[in-house]
Amino acid sequence: MTADTTTTTTIPVADGAADAAGACCVVLTAPLSEPDAGELAAAFAALADPVRLRLLSILADAGESCSCDLEAPLGKSQPTISHHTKALAEAGLITGEKRGRWTWWRIVPERFAALRLALDPG
Amino acid sequence: MTADTTTTTTIPVADGAADAAGACCVVLTAPLSEPDAGELAAAFAALADPVRLRLLSILADAGESCSCDLEAPLGKSQPTISHHTKALAEAGLITGEKRGRWTWWRIVPERFAALRLALDPG
DNA sequence: CCGGTAGATTGAGGGCTGTCGATGCATCGA
DNA sequence: TCGATGCATCGACAGCCCTCAATCTACCGG
Numbered sequence: 001m002t003a004d005t006t007t008t009t010t011i012p013v014a015d016g017a018a019d020a021a022g023a024c025c026v027v028l029t030a031p032l033s034e035p036d037a038g039e040l041a042a043a044f045a046a047l048a049d050p051v052r053l054r055l056l057s058i059l060a061d062a063g064e065s066c067s068c069d070l071e072a073p074l075g076k077s078q079p080t081i082s083h084h085t086k087a088l089a090e091a092g093l094i095t096g097e098k099r100g101r102w103t104w105w106r107i108v109p110e111r112f113a114a115l116r117l118a119l120d121p122g
Numbered sequence: 123m124t125a126d127t128t129t130t131t132t133i134p135v136a137d138g139a140a141d142a143a144g145a146c147c148v149v150l151t152a153p154l155s156e157p158d159a160g161e162l163a164a165a166f167a168a169l170a171d172p173v174r175l176r177l178l179s180i181l182a183d184a185g186e187s188c189s190c191d192l193e194a195p196l197g198k199s200q201p202t203i204s205h206h207t208k209a210l211a212e213a214g215l216i217t218g219e220k221r222g223r224w225t226w227w228r229i230v231p232e233r234f235a236a237l238r239l240a241l242d243p244g
Numbered sequence: 245c246c247g248g249t250a251g252a253t254t255g256a257g258g259g260c261t262g263t264c265g266a267t268g269c270a271t272c273g274a
Numbered sequence: 275t276c277g278a279t280g281c282a283t284c285g286a287c288a289g290c291c292c293t294c295a296a297t298c299t300a301c302c303g304g
Contacts, residue, residue: 028179032175044167044175047162050160054154057150057159067281076262080262083261112242121231202292205291209291
């Protein structure tokens with residue numbers, strides 16, 4: 001297939017708690033159980049970093065981006081970028097797809113919707 | 123003033139970045155400047171703790187609560203509670219009002235609305 | 245006044261996290 | 275097959291954060 005060199009592996013690099021936080025746990029209504037609180041806290045911890053927030057905004061703006069294209073705008077080393085993408089993926093906020101030599105990252109909108117809902121007065 | 127012992131001091135124990143994050147900085151649209159990213163990250167960092175999330179849910183449920191009534195349900199020592207309330211207040215998520223011997227804490231809904239907006243695809 | 249209570253502050257200890265250089269592992273072009 | 279490229283992982287270092295005992299301040303009841 002000379003048309004494109006993509007070969008599209010479609011490996012969900014990491015999802016972790018992606019499913020477990022689909023709908024549960026709203027902060028501003030019920031007393032919020034300890035397990036739910038821990039899970040929500042982990043999600044917000046993934047957002048508690050300026051580099052990761054800017055990474056997300058770049059991803060949202062570009063729709064999709066490989067790791068190598070993130071180093072320059074973020075001003076961080078390659079291992080650091082890899083560290084952050086892994087953290088965001090484990091929090092279910094982004095998804096990585098390995099196509100050939102590159103890993104393409106993309107936002108997971110449903111996850112953000114779930115977090116917005118968690119901050120809703122209900 | 124024997125009518126009530128409240129004396130309503132109405133001291134905003136801490137507000138800090140409360141105003142500065144009124145509307146700005148959406149994650150999922152523009153490339154998000156570094157200062158905005160730092161400020162947003164600080165807000166999410168305040169939410170990145172299970173104890174604080176449960177504290178918020180208790181506050182949301184009760185409408186208002188003094189520090190002493192938080193120790194038992196959260197299972198933490200008094201200095202720890204004070205530490206968390208201070209962190210949340212500095213993030214603009216709650217407001218404290220000192221009435222007599224007690225400090226009454228309350229949720230700041232506008233702040234949560236701003237954070238929900240920051241997580242919006244716009 | 246004085247004892248008791250609510251809560252903020254301080255200091256110490258233990259753990260987690262962001263960062264980067266070095267290294268290893270795939271994949272692609274020639 | 276070989277060199278180059280994209281990325282993940284490891285190890286180490288520095289900094290920050292949660293937690294609590296101890297202490298201090300402010301306030302109330304008697």
